[in-house]
Amino acid sequence: MLLIRCPYCEKDLPEVEFRHAGEAHLVRPSNITEMSDAEFEGYFFIRQNPKGIVFERWRHVHGCGRFFNAARDSVSDKFLTTYKAGEPKPVLGDRE
Amino acid sequence: MTAPYRIAGKGHLGTAPVARFTFDGKSYAGLEGDTLASALLANGVHLVGRSFKYHRPRGFLSSGVEEPNALVGVERDAARTTPNVRATVQELYDGLQAVSQNRWPSLSFDVGAVNNLGSPFFSAGFYYKTFMWPKAAWKHLYEPFIRRAAGLGVAPEQPDPDHYAARYEHCDLLVVGGGVAGLTAALAAAESGARVVLVDEQPEFGGSLRFESQTRIDGQDGWDWAQSAVHRLAGMDNVRLLTRTTAFGYHAQNMVAMIERVTEHLPGPLPDLPRERLWQVRAKQVVLATGSIERHMVFPNNDRPGIMLASAGRTFLNHFGVAVGRNVGIYTSNDSAYYAAIDLKKAGVSVAAIIDVRDNPKSAIVDQARALGIEIKAGHVVSGSKGHLRVSAMIVKPRGGGAEQTIAVDAMLTSSGWTPSVHLFSQSRGKVAYDEATQRFLPGTYAQACVSVGACNGSDRLEDLLIEASQAGRGAAQAAGVDHDAAGAYPEASAAEVWTGGMLGVAPGVEDKKAFVDFQNDVTAKDIAQAVREGMRSIEHVKRFTTNGMATDQGKTSNMHGLAIAAEVLGKPIPEVGLTTFRQPYTPVTFGAIAGNARGALFDPTRRTAIHSWAEEHGAEFEDVGQWKRAWYFPTAGEDMQAAINRECVTVRQNAGIFDASTLGKIEVVGPDAATFMELLYTNPWQKLEPGRCRYGIMLREDGYVYDDGVVGRLAADRFHVTTTTGGAARVLHHMEDYLQTEFPHLKVYLTSISEQWAVIAVQGPKSRDIIAPLVEGIDISDAAMPHMSVREGKICGVPTRLFRMSFTGERGFEINVPADYGRSVWEAVWAEGKKHGACAYGTETMHVLRAEKGYIIVGQETDGTATPDDVGLAWAIGKAKKDFVGIRGLQRQDLVAPGRKQLVGLRTKNSTTVLEEGAQLVADPNQPIPMKMLGHVTSSYWSENCGRSIALAMVEGGRNRIGDILYVPMPDNTIEVEVTEPIFFDEKGERLNG
Structure with missing residues (x-):
């Protein structure tokens, strides 16, 4: 079982307290009604799903209830860091 | 009573009490501390099973968890029969009853052994090739037959009456394996003050010190040193010692899953104890001291009962005090088997000869054997064995060819070297590296905070091992953040057993005969070579084609042999052929232990409303809705379900009905x-x-x-x-x-x-206002003051309420929200009033029928995650002037506005008494060829007593343009004609909302 750090609770907690919530850093456009089909497809349906570092949303659903973001290696499953919703993508250069 | 093969004064059991047991109904006596295997061997019993495919007689190969052959059933009572128990692991208790498996009618005469005669036809991939055709025969003929003939034991048919526990543990250091390396590492860490958990699968710590007769540490006999080390550890508060506990899974972030067998070794049942306990340990550091496992020699007919690993022979002798025979032959390619010969000889057992494939073995231990007068035939091979239900002779010839010689034996011990147990290391996602010089895979690149020590790390010299393990223990304590002063001295090796080398794959002299690699799945050297010849290149393919290493022992003795044979036929170095993946569990784990308490009533939470007990008392039948128990219908005496629902439906529309809607999300x-x-x-x-x-x-x-x-x-x-x-x-x-x-x-x-904070009592029907009027305080519930679709706060029966005027039946209706603690008392007050007005209590089924009569949808029944509001006739609920809402852009997608989407309609069967099946498909032309063009499906279907006929809702392509059309519902035995209608069957004008 993975330990996940909730950036709001500032604790490493068992993964069963958390719920995965898809790719991070997708912003719902304010002009959503004006998007072309292709733009809407890109926003709503297309996901990167890379092998390697992924940025994804998690929710501490059985804890504080907050949504936050995580950088995780999809090969090793290792969480590189977690950070609060709304914060920019972290620079991961120095990390493994 | 003395068992014939028990040697007085040998072993560690001492004067243990006698434990009586039966095997296949015959009574024997063993000692407490025996395994079933050692107790049977003490009585001279070697034949314990039949092999999986060929039904060949089999005995014990090993003395431990790697055992592929000696699987038995242990029967305590009808519900406690455990199949496929390794007799080498099962501890003896007084009254134990064991039976052999996979034989009929008996172990010594097995009809299935005819497979052995037909074995040329049962070669690798046989099942894949032979049972392909005809297709239907697989399910009805081949599979049932194969399952009967090639089987393991039989699972009990009764529910498991035992309970299982689970625990979590956090520690600085988890040491897996309590042999000399693990004990040393644990001592070093514990003396530094670290919180240490030491775990071992055996009943006692000591590992190979159980059988090593020549090892001395700190001046003590190895086994005695181990016991004193355990004694020291047991006296420390910061140490937890777990025996009979297998670390079987190494997960991310140093979480190790372990299974503790609590009562398997005790006569029982012991209802106060869990049968097994699942441990989930989160360790800051892990030391793996998992040891190594000896491999057998691969030679023709190497599977006869009585042919065993040298280390097993030593364990039975030196730990259990049991000789595996009276005249034992040894076949080896390395030094370790010599120790077995020496131990046997010193215990007074005749050693027929040591057959060594090496031309000129030279070492102190070889000299020791020679000095004891044991015949050593160097440069010789065993080209076969004789005997039926037990080995009776080994056939020996010079390695380079020459005359065969038959040497009578009643047991054989073999060794081709030792395979480091890197299972857990590999599970931790560490990468193994192949050591060419010693022909073994060793821990290479680590992925987690762990370190391997001892035999599993390829550390062959005891002197080095003790330093390595001590340093690992101290280093782990330090890495876990434990401050420690310079700790005590390392243990010192006073005398050590030394062996290295060995061989992988087929021993020389094997011709076209059965030389077994994997005993449990009956895989021979020839099978593996054949798999390569038939095109399998990757070891993963060879494994699946031959099933080598795929039995319950997971190839602990066979994988390296199989790999070496494949590599040789492929002409590639071993690392290029690859190693199959080590997966958990290390040894079989019961479902009971994994499930723990999560079964029966505790499998999933059951949610009950505040009014549940009233419904129970009034005879309700319940249905599961998610985790909720909901009252389904309330039958009165003599009523079946349909009669109850008909009565409830009519009563609601005639008078009123009261419904527990507390489960609504809020x-x-x-x-x-x-x-x-x-x-x-x-x-x-x-x-x-x-x-x-x-x-x-x-x-x-x-x-x-x-x-x-x-x-x-x-x-x-x-x-x-x-x-x-x-x-x-x-x-x-x-x-x-x-x-x-x-x-x-x-x-x-x-x-x-606020779902659980408010209980909800729906009162629906023309009399609903009259029913609640006397109970409501401070709310004007007249139509003028409180019209349909309004909400008021006030009191009912003296408690706060949020009173909704709303309807899911099409009748005048109210939903009374009260704090859940008052749910039942308010319900009872409403019920008392309701009875005065002829009201009934109704359940979810009547709720469904009444809403369907009105064409109200249920999300998840009419919709399936691909329905738009317009599809289900709810376009009116979209705010036309709104600039944004979640889904506004999605609704504009081409396919969502395209014509021909499935739309909600009603269906009236031509025969008004026919009730359609929900999920049934609709077609325009019932005579078209199959596959028919399907236009949609029935989403809801009921008998409506209020309408006097059946009613149904359906989602149909372009449905609103088909109103009045006739469609057809093809069923297996007939075709039903239906008319498409508006999705409403009762009170089309909606007048009853204020009726």
């Missing part, structure tokens, strides 16, 4: 921006909804599909009481929180689940 949306938030989350407009009024809301996902629905009451400008479907409560709140926290965080709103 969310309070509060804050200055509450209306703005509601506008964004629901399709409907909310800004202009006046406090005190309600609206039916539809929630979409961003893709435009219906996600949930429910009636929303506005209690104040900044406060909404939102209801959701029963099943949707949690995900709707999650969906709302997601948007609030991440997309609209600027809105000042908070969301609170």
Whole structure:
């Protein structure tokens, strides 16, 4: 079982307290009604799903209830860091 | 009574009490501390099983968990029969009853052994090739036959009466394996003050010191040193010692899963104890001291009962005090088997000869054997064995060829070297590296905070091992953040057993005969070579084609041999052929231990409403809706389900009905921006909804599909009481929180689940107002003051209420929300009033029928995650002037506005008494060829007593343009004619809402 750090609770907690919530850093456009089909497809349906570092949303659903973001290696499953919703993508250069 | 092969004064059991047991109904005596294997061997019993495929007689290969052959059933009572127990692991207790498996009619005469004669036909891949055709025969003929003939034991048919426990543990250091390396590492860490857990699968710590007769540490005999080390550890508060506990899974972030066998070694049953305990240990550091496993020699007919690993022979002798025979032959390619010969000889057992494939073995231990007068035939091979139910002779010849010689034996011990146990290391995602010089895979690159020590790390010299393990223990304590002063001295090796080398693959002299690699799956060297010749290149393919290493022992003795044979035939070095993946569990783990308490009533929480007990007392039948138990219908004496529902449906529309709607999801949306938030989350407009009024809301996902629905009451400008479907409560709140926290965080709103805080009593029917009128305080419930779709706060029966005027039946109706603690008392008061007006209690089935009569949809029944509001006739609920809401763009997608979408319609069967099956398909022409063009399907279907006929709702392509058309429902035995109608069957004008 993975330990996940909730950036709001500032604790490493068992993964069963958390719920995965898809790719991070997708912003719902304010002009959503004006998007072309292709733009809407890109926003709503297309996901990167890379092998390697992924940025994804998690929710501490059985804890504080907050949504936050995580950088995780999809090969090793290792969480590189977690950070609060709304914060920019972290620079991961120095990390493994 | 003395068992014939027990040697007085040998072994570690001492004067243990006698334990009586039976095997296949015959009584024997062993000692407490024996395994079933050692106790049987003490009685001279070697034949214990039949092999999986060929039904060949088999005995014990090993003395431990790697055992592939000696699988037996252990029978305590009808519910406690455990199949496939390794006799080498099962501890003896007084009264133990064991039976052999996979034989008929008996172990010594087995009809299935005819497979052995036909073995040329049962070669590798036989099943894949032979049972391909005809296709249907697999299911009805081949598979049942193969399962019967090639089987393991039989599982008990009764439920498991035992219970299983689970525990979590956190420690600085987990040491896996309590042999010399593990004990040393644990001592070093524990003396530094670290919190240490030491775990071993055996009943006692000591590992190979159980059989090593020549090892001395700190001047003590190895076994005695181990016991004193355990004694020291047991006296420390910071140490937890777990025996009979297998670390079987190494997970991420140093979480190790372990299984502790609590009562398997005791006569029972012991209802106060769990049978097994699952440990989940989170360790800052892990030391793996998992040792190594000896390999057998691969030679023709190497599987006869009595042919065993040299280390097993030594364990039976030196630990259990049991000789495996009276005249034992040894076959080896390395030094370790010499120790077995020496131990046997010293114990007074005749050693027929040591056959060594090496031309000129030279070492102190070889000299020792020679000095004892043991015949050593160097440069010789064993080209076969004789005997039927037990080995009677080995056939020996010079390695380079020459005359064969038959040497009589009654047991054989073999060794081709030792395979480091890197299972857990590999599970931790560490990468193994092949050591060419010693022909073995060793821990290479580590992926977690762990270190391997001892035999599993390839550390062959005891002197080095003790230093390595001590340093690992101290280093782990330090890495875990434990301060320690310079700790004590390392243990010192006073005398050590030394062996290295060995061989992989087929021993020389094997011709076209059965030389077994994997005993449990009956895989021979020839099978593996054949798999390569037939095109298998990767070891993963060879494994699956031959099933080598795929039995319950997971190839602990066979994988390296199989790999070496494949590599040789391929002409490639071993590392290029690859190693199969080590997966958990290390040894078999019971489902009971994994399930723990999560079974029966504790499998999943059961949610009951505040009114549940009343429904129970009044004879309700219940149905499961998610985790909820909901009253389904309330049969009176003599009524069947349909009669009860008919009565309830008619009573609601004639008088009134009372319904427990407490399970509805309820969310309070509060804050200055509450209306703005509601506008964004629901399709409907909310800004202009006046406090005190309600609206039916539809929630979409961003893709435009219906996600949930429910009636929303506005209690104040900044406060909404939102209801959701029963099943949707949690995900709707999650969906709302997601948007609030991440997309609209600027809105000042908070969301609170209030599903369990409010009990909900629906009172529906023409008499509903009369029923609640005497109970309500401070609310004018006249039509003028409180019209349909309004909400008021006040009191009922003296407790606070949120009273909704709303209807899911099409009748005048109220939903009384009261604090859940008062749910039952208010229900009883309403019920008392209701009875005066001829009301009934009704359940979910009547609720479904009544709403279908009115064509009200249920999300998840009419919708399936691909329905838009317009598809289900709810386009009116979309705020046309709204600039934004979740799903607004999705609704504009081409396919969602294209003609020909499935739309909600009603269906009337031509024969009014025919009730359609939900899920049945609709076609325009029942005579078209199969596959027919399907236009849609029935989503809801009931007998409606109020309509005097069957009714159904359906989703049909272009359905609203087909009103009046005739469609057909093809069923297996007939075709049903239906007319497409508007999706409403009762009170089409909606007059009864105020009736």
